[in-house]
Amino acid sequence: MAEPRSKRPRVTLPACPAHRPLPASRVRHGFPPAVEEALCGLTGAQLELHYCLQALGEYFDQSHVALPNISKFFLHQALEERKAAEELMKYQQERGGHYCSKTIQKPNCDYAVGLMKALELAMVQWKTMLRYFEELYALSVENADPHSASTIKKQFIGPKIRKIKLMGDLLTNARRLDCSQDGRSSLGDYFMDRLQKEFRTSIEPESSDHCSPCPPLQQCTGAAEGLKRPQRECSQHRNGIGPIYATIHCTTMLPQCNDGMGAKVKQGREGL
Numbered sequence: 001m002a003e004p005r006s007k008r009p010r011v012t013l014p015a016c017p018a019h020r021p022l023p024a025s026r027v028r029h030g031f032p033p034a035v036e037e038a039l040c041g042l043t044g045a046q047l048e049l050h051y052c053l054q055a056l057g058e059y060f061d062q063s064h065v066a067l068p069n070i071s072k073f074f075l076h077q078a079l080e081e082r083k084a085a086e087e088l089m090k091y092q093q094e095r096g097g098h099y100c101s102k103t104i105q106k107p108n109c110d111y112a113v114g115l116m117k118a119l120e121l122a123m124v125q126w127k128t129m130l131r132y133f134e135e136l137y138a139l140s141v142e143n144a145d146p147h148s149a150s151t152i153k154k155q156f157i158g159p160k161i162r163k164i165k166l167m168g169d170l171l172t173n174a175r176r177l178d179c180s181q182d183g184r185s186s187l188g189d190y191f192m193d194r195l196q197k198e199f200r201t202s203i204e205p206e207s208s209d210h211c212s213p214c215p216p217l218q219q220c221t222g223a224a225e226g227l228k229r230p231q232r233e234c235s236q237h238r239n240g241i242g243p244i245y246a247t248i249h250c251t252t253m254l255p256q257c258n259d260g261m262g263a264k265v266k267q268g269r270e271g272l
């Protein structure tokens with residue numbers, strides 16, 4: 001059963017009060033001004049979130065912190081938020097609107113000097129953005145704009161829910177390892193940086209020692225056929241049918257193969 005509308009937590013959408021629709025737009029159709037203003041303001045909020053995550057990524061890359069995988073994680077999330085803001089701009093242009101450039105505020109993440117604080121800040125930011133998109137979805141439904149409601153639900157609400165679940169898992173593991181909350185060096189931070197799978201996605205897999213690769217399969221197959229041919233032609237010579245053709249194909253590459261084929265070829269030659 002759905003929760004009553006009056007009891008749901010309602011937030012104030014970061015709408016753009018100075019936004020004005022384009023008067024000469026020919027593609028505008030069924031795009032309410034209220035939805036366009038909310039989209040314009042929400043795009044600015046997305047860019048502010050991108051700025052905040054980028055600041056966190058740069059912090060963990062400093063020499064006195066030295067957590068490179070966590071830094072790459074936050075920088076990657078910042079890039080995804082910037083792409084989401086660009087998708088919002090593109091959607092506004094497709095509907096006949098436009099984005100009003102505005103000043104991006106400085107991120108309030110100076111107190112997030114530890115891994116726990118940074119993860120908690122990122123979760124709070126994503127929860128706030130999720131509430132913004134939910135309110136924008138409800139506003140689109142109220143203004144009879146099903147296209148905006150469907151686009152917001154599919155492209156923006158779903159990814160935010162998955163990111164909140166990811167941050168919850170990371171916070172749980174950080175508490176298990178007793179990660180730092182005040183910026184001091186912690187062994188748990190190092191373990192999270194090196195062992196957490198989500199932080200190691202941008203690291204190339206370590207190369208393991210393997211044997212040298214065998215030659216292509218067709219070469220080995222050709223060598224086997226060449227080994228069988230002299231034996232078959234020897235039997236034909238005994239019956240007086242034809243001459244002996246002692247040609248063995250693809251034998252030069254066989255010593256590199258590790259499946260013992262070279263030894264079999266040698267035994268076949270001695271038999272001939």
